[in-house]
Amino acid sequence: MRIPPFQWPPLMWLQATALDLAILTGHLLLYPTGFTQERRDADLPADTTKLPTEGRAHPPVLMVHGFVDNRSVFVLLRRSLSRHGWRHLEFINYSPLTCDIPTAAATLGERIEEICARTGHRRVDVIGHSLGGLIARYYVQRLDGDARIRTLVTLGTPHEGTSVVPIASAHPIVRQMRPGSAVMKELRLPAPGCRTRFVSFWSDLDPLMTPVGTARIDHPDLDTENVRVTGVGHLALPVHPAVAAGIRRVLGSERSAAGVDGAVSVA
Template sequence: MKVTRAALPFLPFCERLLPSRPAGLSLALLKATVLEIAILAGHLLLYPSGITQERRAPVPALPADGAAQLPTEAKPPVLLLHGFIDNRSVFVLLRRSLAQHGRQQIETLNYSPLTRDIRAAAELLGRRIEELCERTGAGQIDVVGHSLGGLIARYYVQRLGGDARVRTLVTLGTPHSGTRVMPVADAHPIVRQMRPGSPVLEELTLPAPDCRTHFVGFWSDLDHVMDPPETACIDHPDLTAQNVRVTGIGHLALPVHPAVANGIRQVLDTARPGEPSTEHTAGLTVA
């Protein structure tokens, strides 16, 4: 869809959501936009419930009677990391889906909307992961990050030695190559760090030899927060990465749509470091 320049900096974003010419408004885009509005309304209702940090979940105790149990394959804990100006309430549905399919240790991390530096947020994430590993006895965990959360987690893995702790990193609509959407938001320093060519993103292009984490990037062709949408693909010669194209939904739907949740579960249950990467044309149609 072609978007012409406008005098006001927010108009290109609005035109991408609601094109002025009816002929340009496809049925798929219309459905995705309606779904985005519905999800936003629901999330605004849930947002107050996720403002505070969640209580740390105790590690499940062994049976007191010492009864024998059938052997089960231990699954690593999962840490969920929200996006910009958001909180853990965005993961209510995804968390429920993971729990229903055998994940016993699922936790979230809230970082402040006043956070001004991806590097500082990555250090906070690292401390939380170390605490989680110590409390659960796990050597590694899986991380799912939405939007900015995925970028924070990637910085931790690549630049702060987090590949020793993160087995699989799943990113949902994360601006790995930077997004150009809404230039008016550049007043916030962390938004400037998400722009193409920012010093933080340049750091992520540096060599990352022997990185042990397996990366999976879910990206949507109707994600209007990612400009261009393909910026949510992971492209680095040293990383074991798989990119999954999602068709038919927008940015806000990525962490809540059941089809995406199913894809995340499959990734966490099967992806292992060292697997060959797949092209970003591999797809998941949810509409």
């Protein structure tokens, strides 16, 4: 049974809030560095892209940031993955003026096609924080992106919509993240044969997910795993080492996890 947020001990809320504020302070310092595009690996020789990719250690990982953010939010996660053997790590920056999830999803698809053509890999893994996870999910379910995305990891993504901060609905893309929006209805449509594995890390102390648990994926046609994270807020999900360890477990595993729920405790 899900525990409503108001039942959590006040001390736990204070600790999670203090951690989020500390992370926000550090992130604001790094934020300007995220506006420029990252340095990409040199292109592979032409004949390399024709070689089969089976057996390579890991497919490329593309990270997609959230609303009014940029790639700087993934600095620590990228470092963690790199230290544990992931070699091809990339980001996509979309404009803070983006007003439409389907349009952003189409742009994401173009970037993934470019990565596959450049690296010779047929599929990629994607990590999306908040809105970034929703954009990637739309690409998978509505734009045939399941042919390209092997595993989609989402961090604090409002899969069922969030009703937090009503005044923010003035922005079109926030309205698309509301429960009952046209985008949310599309994502509830049947998705038979979807080939992407979905893993959602959701926090029971995430103040931007209203109601609590809306960042879980619940769809009968999707191969899903929901990982409950205890003790952190929204901003901590992409940077906390315990969450990073969980992501490494997911991306390093080939097992099907349909309908499985897990937990990560960072307290």
